Amino acid sequence: MPHLKRALSLLYWAPAAVLLTELCTVKRVSGRSMQPTLNPDSSLLWRDVGIFDRYSIHTRHRRGDIVVLKSPENPRYELIKRIIAIEGDTVYTRPPYLVREVRIPKNHVWVEGDGFHSQDSNSFGPVPLGLVDSRLLCLIWPVWRLGSPTGPVTPNLHSRVTPARSKCV
Amino acid sequence: MLTELFHLLRTIEGKPWAYRAKFVGLKILHGANFFAALHLLSYIGSISTMAGPSMLPTLANEGELVLENRWSHRVFPDSLRRGDLVILRSPLDRTRIICKRIIGFPGDVVCVDPTGEKAPSTEHVEVPKGHIWVMGDNAAYSRDSRDYGPVSMGLIQGRLYARVWPPNKFTIFRNPITYLDRDG
Numbered sequence: 001m002p003h004l005k006r007a008l009s010l011l012y013w014a015p016a017a018v019l020l021t022e023l024c025t026v027k028r029v030s031g032r033s034m035q036p037t038l039n040p041d042s043s044l045l046w047r048d049v050g051i052f053d054r055y056s057i058h059t060r061h062r063r064g065d066i067v068v069l070k071s072p073e074n075p076r077y078e079l080i081k082r083i084i085a086i087e088g089d090t091v092y093t094r095p096p097y098l099v100r101e102v103r104i105p106k107n108h109v110w111v112e113g114d115g116f117h118s119q120d121s122n123s124f125g126p127v128p129l130g131l132v133d134s135r136l137l138c139l140i141w142p143v144w145r146l147g148s149p150t151g152p153v154t155p156n157l158h159s160r161v162t163p164a165r166s167k168c169v
Numbered sequence: 170m171l172t173e174l175f176h177l178l179r180t181i182e183g184k185p186w187a188y189r190a191k192f193v194g195l196k197i198l199h200g201a202n203f204f205a206a207l208h209l210l211s212y213i214g215s216i217s218t219m220a221g222p223s224m225l226p227t228l229a230n231e232g233e234l235v236l237e238n239r240w241s242h243r244v245f246p247d248s249l250r251r252g253d254l255v256i257l258r259s260p261l262d263r264t265r266i267i268c269k270r271i272i273g274f275p276g277d278v279v280c281v282d283p284t285g286e287k288a289p290s291t292e293h294v295e296v297p298k299g300h301i302w303v304m305g306d307n308a309a310y311s312r313d314s315r316d317y318g319p320v321s322m323g324l325i326q327g328r329l330y331a332r333v334w335p336p337n338k339f340t341i342f343r344n345p346i347t348y349l350d351r352d353g
Contacts, residue, residue, distance in 0.1 A: 015205035016198075058263075070323035073299035076246065107262055124297075130258035131323045 023055045025134065027068065033113030033120070034066070034080055037149050038139075048149075049141035052134035061086065061109065061129070063161070066136040066149070069111065072124045078133065081111035081120055088164025094122040102126065213240050216333060217266075223305035223312070224268055227254070227342075234334035239327035246322070249274075249301075252346030254329035257303065260317050268329060269313055273302035284308050287315045299323075 029038045029048045038048050052068055061067070063083055071077040085091045090103050091110050094117055104110050108126035113119075121127060138148045177196070181189045215237050219228050228235070237256055241248055249255070251271050259265040273279040273296045281288040286308070296302050300319035305311025314320060331341045 013202060015209050016202045018209060019205040070321070071299065072321040072323060073297075075299065075321070075323035075325070107260065128258075128260040128321065128324060129263040130260065131321060 021054075023053075024137070025052050025054060026050070026140070027052055029080055031080075033116050033118060034082070035115035037066070037082075037114045038080065046142050048139050048145060050139045050149075051137045053137045054134040057132055057135050061132065061135070063089075063163075067111065067132050068134045068136070069127060070131045070133060071119065072127055072131060073119075079111075079119060080136070081113055083109050084112050084121070085110040085161045086164075090162040091121075092160045097122045097125070211239065214238055214327075214330070219268065222310040223307055224254075224270075225307040225310070227270075227306045228268070228332070232335070233332055233338075235329055236331045236333050237327040238330040242325055242328055249325075249328070250344055250346070251277075252344045254342055255301075255303065256326040256329065257320060258324045258326060260320055260324060261312075266326060269303035269305055269311075271301050272304050272314070273319075275300060277302065279314075282308075282315045294319075301325075 026049060029050065032039060032042065032044070035042065038050075057067065061083060063086060065083045066080065067083055068078050068080050071079050085104050086109050087104050087106050089110070090101060093100060093102055094112075096117075102110070102125070104126050107129050109129060109132065110121045110126055112121060136149070139145045181192050184192075216234055217237060219233050219235055220231050222230050242255075249271060251274065253271050254268060255271055257267050257269060259267045275296050275298050277296045278293050279296060279302045280290065281292040281294055283290055296319050299322050301322055302314045302319050304313045304315065329342050332338060
């Protein structure tokens with residue numbers, strides 16, 4: 001009976017636990033699109049685990065933030081990318097995209113991976129902010145990578161993005 | 170309510186401070202848990218107000234309450250059909266929730282604007298992967314896919330199930346679409 005009682009008490013507190021996941025979640029990064037910032041081990045023997053902030057993303061987002069978003073092409077998949085440009089900015093795109101230069105529309109962001117550019121804004125264009133789910137706060141696993149991820153902000157970011165005039169970089 | 174609170178406080182009168190702090194803290198936790206449980210109900214469904222002329226004549230301009238189904242599109246993503254009324258996060262403003270009718274699914278070729286107001290009525294586009302084409306029922310007063318193009322399915326928040334207020338206009342929204350040719 002103590003087991004049953006314990007299970008019931010866990011069930012009783014479940015709503016509070018679920019509500020906490022609306023504020024922040026722990027997720028494991030899979031895939032290589034954010035190399036070398038995340039998952040730098042190219043044979044993927046270990047994968048980074050991080051804490052993601054789902055609350056502050058409602059109020060602010062900046063160029064350079066690493067965010068988790070629902071894939072615009074398949075809502076069941078989540079992608080982890082870096083915000084390259086925000087609304088009003090002008091971006092020089094990379095090859096798969098058809099237009100050379102894009103101005104980011106209102107309430108949209110331009111996201112790209114640091115490593116491979118397989119599935120990012122260069123293939124599906126600017127992403128509405130409603131798809132952005134959370135922002136990477138810090139890594140917690142593996143132990144030696146504890147803390148916020150260090151690494152180069154996407155090379156040539158400043159040469160590719162012209163910020164909107166009303167804001168500063 | 171207030172008398173109950175006083176009664177609660179009297180039960181811990183004269184007890185050690187550590188006991189009092191634990192008692193009050195636990196009560197607060199239980200209260201928070203209760204509100205969290207209420208909030209979880211909105212994962213299943215919710216009742217919300219509707220405003221705006223874009224869905225006339227299906228939904229009135231104001232003063233109506235509708236019941237939203239918020240779970241079925243998550244559990245069965247393929248259950249959405251052309252003609253369903255969906256609740257979306259606006260692609261133009263993430264804080265705004267809008268209600269539109271699904272016109273096209275990925276791969277469909279849709280006429281951008283049959284009324285010819287916002288685009289020539291001969292213009293057609295193919296809806297891309299993972300996106301839907303949405304329109305308001307009141308084409309003259311609706312900002313929809315004719316303005317902002319196809320909308321990602323990830324922005325769908327739920328489906329409109331029924332109108333619950335005013336009571337004499339209670340309706341369960343049925344899918345009105347009839348197909349001329351189901352092969353395609």
